Amino acid sequence: MMTAAFNNSMQLEGKTILLGITGGIAAYKSCNIVRLLQKRGARVKVVMSEHATEFVGPLTFRALTNEPVAVGLFDDPSDPIHHISLAQEPDLVVVAPATANIIAKMANGIADDLISTTLLATPRPIVIAPAMNNGMWKAPATQANMATLRDRGVHVVGPGSGYLACGDVDTGRMSEPEDIVEAICEVLNPVPQDLAGKRIVITAGPTNEPIDPVRFIGNRSSGKMGIALAGEAVRRGAAVKLVLGPTSLDVPRGVECVRVQTAAEMLQAALGAFQTADAAICAAAVADYTPVSPADHKLKKAKERLDCIELVETVDILAELSRQKGERRVIGFAAETDNVVEYAEHKLTRKGCDAIIANDVSRADSGFGADTNKAWIVSAAGTQELPVLTKPQLADTILSLLKNN
Numbered sequence: 001m002m003t004a005a006f007n008n009s010m011q012l013e014g015k016t017i018l019l020g021i022t023g024g025i026a027a028y029k030s031c032n033i034v035r036l037l038q039k040r041g042a043r044v045k046v047v048m049s050e051h052a053t054e055f056v057g058p059l060t061f062r063a064l065t066n067e068p069v070a071v072g073l074f075d076d077p078s079d080p081i082h083h084i085s086l087a088q089e090p091d092l093v094v095v096a097p098a099t100a101n102i103i104a105k106m107a108n109g110i111a112d113d114l115i116s117t118t119l120l121a122t123p124r125p126i127v128i129a130p131a132m133n134n135g136m137w138k139a140p141a142t143q144a145n146m147a148t149l150r151d152r153g154v155h156v157v158g159p160g161s162g163y164l165a166c167g168d169v170d171t172g173r174m175s176e177p178e179d180i181v182e183a184i185c186e187v188l189n190p191v192p193q194d195l196a197g198k199r200i201v202i203t204a205g206p207t208n209e210p211i212d213p214v215r216f217i218g219n220r221s222s223g224k225m226g227i228a229l230a231g232e233a234v235r236r237g238a239a240v241k242l243v244l245g246p247t248s249l250d251v252p253r254g255v256e257c258v259r260v261q262t263a264a265e266m267l268q269a270a271l272g273a274f275q276t277a278d279a280a281i282c283a284a285a286v287a288d289y290t291p292v293s294p295a296d297h298k299l300k301k302a303k304e305r306l307d308c309i310e311l312v313e314t315v316d317i318l319a320e321l322s323r324q325k326g327e328r329r330v331i332g333f334a335a336e337t338d339n340v341v342e343y344a345e346h347k348l349t350r351k352g353c354d355a356i357i358a359n360d361v362s363r364a365d366s367g368f369g370a371d372t373n374k375a376w377i378v379s380a381a382g383t384q385e386l387p388v389l390t391k392p393q394l395a396d397t398i399l400s401l402l403k404n405n
Helices: 025-039 058-065 082-088 100-108 114-121 134-138 140-151 177-188 224-235 263-274 317-323 340-351 391-402
Strands: 016-021 043-048 092-098 126-130 160-163 169-173 199-204 239-244 256-259 279-282 289-291 311-313 329-336 355-360 375-379 382-385
Touching (some): 016 025, 016 114, 025 043, 025 177, 043 058, 082 114, 092 100, 100 126, 100 140, 134 140, 134 169, 224 239, 224 391, 239 263, 263 279, 263 317, 340 355, 340 375, 355 391, 375 391
Parallel strands (some): 016 092, 092 126, 199 279
Antiparallel strands (some): 160 169, 289 311, 355 375, 375 382
16 A cells, blocks of 8 residues: 655644845735745744834734734833844744845844844744845845855745836846745755656646637636646656646746647647656646537537537547656546546556546535545555545645656
């Protein structure tokens, strides 16, 4: 029986994070950082610079955290050395946004307010998310300060590129809260790089087979499972090419994505990527049939028949990859509503792949678009029933099948 290493969605349970907020417009995003950290199980405390309070009031963070918000060096008469207790209590300190000013203070050991004295005194890991005008970011002084902080082991997230508060479109904007929280998790819970050096092709999402420029044959797949697989694989060190059907979901950072619409496009992209890959995971819900002759104009039901569309079977991507795999591993999915394991066993034999992940999509907690899955791993070694898992947890379990290959 295989054992599963489940990814814990409460990655920060039992951890205390001190969030430092300095005076930049991106301070409004810090509210979301608090919420995301709490969703991961963390207790969050906040320390703000005086200038930060001009952008977002301390009361906002008091309400979000249910903790006192620290601003001034002498605000708490009961704790005359407040910066020391703040420095020692958390498991990690994150500064987001980190302005050019606080970066300069950190690099040069300046401690003239509560947040800078706390940063100087803390023995804990520090993560910063720089946020400033592009000119300030590119300034030689800022770049020298950043080099100093990196040399001292400070973890840096971003900055990103895009619209800045000054109206420019350039580098300097604070990274998104999700990326900052992910970086915090990686510092406190380093992900084993057990897939480093592996190249994995993952298909995800539905395919849309055009009837005419308006109508298509599709399915209910959201792409969530394949995207979760891609994200977890990158976190564990793999190089991932994601062949993604029509979906509005974001692609995880570090994933190379090829967007497609039809089964034929997905086949071509998957076969091309598989030429240099070590493994493939087919999580896409590919249409079984496609119209023989899609119309080049919108069909009018008053004049043209829509009740008799001639279809042709699409090429089976999972079977084709399995035929070409050699010593490589190929894993497929089976979305079923009844006799789930039995149908998956038949599919394993027909397709020639190494494993089938069988989903019971008749369940409310496992259907298309759900955030959890009830699944079985079916392979030549036997069948393993899994508990209901979040999609990242299931992805982590599936990827463990590739570790020793």
